[in-house]
Amino acid sequence: VATRTIAAVGEFAFLARILPQLTNGPDTIIGPGHDCAVIRCGDGRYLFTIDALVEGTHFRRQWLSPRQLGRKSFLVNASDAAAMGGRPRFCVVGMSAPPTYPARDLANIEVGIAAAATECGADVVGGNLARARQLSITIALVAEAPRRTVSRAGAQPGDRVYVTGTLGDAGAGVRVLRAGRRRRSLAADAHAVRRFREPTPRLRAGQLLVASGIVSAMIDVSDGLIQDLGHVCSASNVGAVIHATNLPVSAAYRTIMRTDPRLALSGGEDYELLCTVPERNVTQLERQRAHLGCPLTWIGAITRGRRIKVVDAAGRPMSIEAGGYDHFRGSR
Numbered sequence: 001v002a003t004r005t006i007a008a009v010g011e012f013a014f015l016a017r018i019l020p021q022l023t024n025g026p027d028t029i030i031g032p033g034h035d036c037a038v039i040r041c042g043d044g045r046y047l048f049t050i051d052a053l054v055e056g057t058h059f060r061r062q063w064l065s066p067r068q069l070g071r072k073s074f075l076v077n078a079s080d081a082a083a084m085g086g087r088p089r090f091c092v093v094g095m096s097a098p099p100t101y102p103a104r105d106l107a108n109i110e111v112g113i114a115a116a117a118t119e120c121g122a123d124v125v126g127g128n129l130a131r132a133r134q135l136s137i138t139i140a141l142v143a144e145a146p147r148r149t150v151s152r153a154g155a156q157p158g159d160r161v162y163v164t165g166t167l168g169d170a171g172a173g174v175r176v177l178r179a180g181r182r183r184r185s186l187a188a189d190a191h192a193v194r195r196f197r198e199p200t201p202r203l204r205a206g207q208l209l210v211a212s213g214i215v216s217a218m219i220d221v222s223d224g225l226i227q228d229l230g231h232v233c234s235a236s237n238v239g240a241v242i243h244a245t246n247l248p249v250s251a252a253y254r255t256i257m258r259t260d261p262r263l264a265l266s267g268g269e270d271y272e273l274l275c276t277v278p279e280r281n282v283t284q285l286e287r288q289r290a291h292l293g294c295p296l297t298w299i300g301a302i303t304r305g306r307r308i309k310v311v312d313a314a315g316r317p318m319s320i321e322a323g324g325y326d327h328f329r330g331s332r
């Protein structure tokens with residue numbers, strides 16, 4: 001075992017082994033294993049999270065302009081704050097670049113980070129720059145925590161499963177970028193690529209859904225619906241059934257993928273929110289719907305047991321590829 005590589009162990013198995021060994025004090029309200037930690041500091045409660053975009057793993061340099069890359073590296077962090085109903089406030093930025101990387105491009109990454117942070121209400125308050133073989137941007141974000149704590153762990157059998165926005169666009173965008181410029185529907189391609197380049201963290205929806213006490217569990221969909229739903233199910237010790245025909249997909253997705261639901265189920269980087277809502281809160285949810293700032297679609301239900309099933313229009317189980325993204329088992 002001692003000689004096994006991290007790839008052989010796998011990202012999630014590795015985390016499952018390491019995280020229980022951390023010991024935290026009483027001011028760590030929620031520790032590792034969620035979209036953000038919840039911490040108490042003096043009189044305040046904050047969300048705390050970190051995320052990295054690494055060349056070759058998350059992007060190829062020609063897929064995003066430096067400014068878009070900077071924006072995206074902030075926005076994926078903001079999405080983790082959204083998943084717990086937080087308001088982004090402060091971030092620090094760690095950048096690594098090869099010595100040959102153009103200084104102007106690095107400056108534009110910083111411009112993109114600062115612009116996205118400002119849009120989301122946060123200040124960039126520090127950082128670090130190091131030499132490395134690949135370009136990478138790591139951002140740690142502090143967000144104001146809501147009074148209520150909603151994590152991945154509160155889903156109960158019978159709860160409805162909802163998702164914001166549309167699913168699979170970013171995955172379709174990556175497919176378009178990989179294929180290069182020789183495809184038919186330019187408008188659909190452009191939409192999908194834009195969704196890959198410019199995620200829209202659902203901050204307003206996240207804040208409202210948590211503050212109003214409507215949701216029992218929430219996560220942002222960064223690694224694909226099935227995988228992230230899997231995190232909710234294992235943290236909550238429940239299963240789920242998803243109705244494939246209810247998955248919200250864009251017109252662009254349908255143009256690119258036709259009726260194939262695979263990228264909606266397991267394409268990553270959508271940065272939508274997946275939440276569970278107890279039946280008793282559905283009326284309140286309908287009252288708030290117009291204020292969420294994005295569509296919210298009912299896609300299934302939480303069940304007993306630990307299995308996730310996807311069913312077709314006739315209720316027949318569909319086979320789902322394990323799908324989702326494990327960092328040590330794939331690359332861009």
Ligand SMILES: [Mg+2]
Binds near residue numbers: 219
């Ligand atoms: Mg997340």
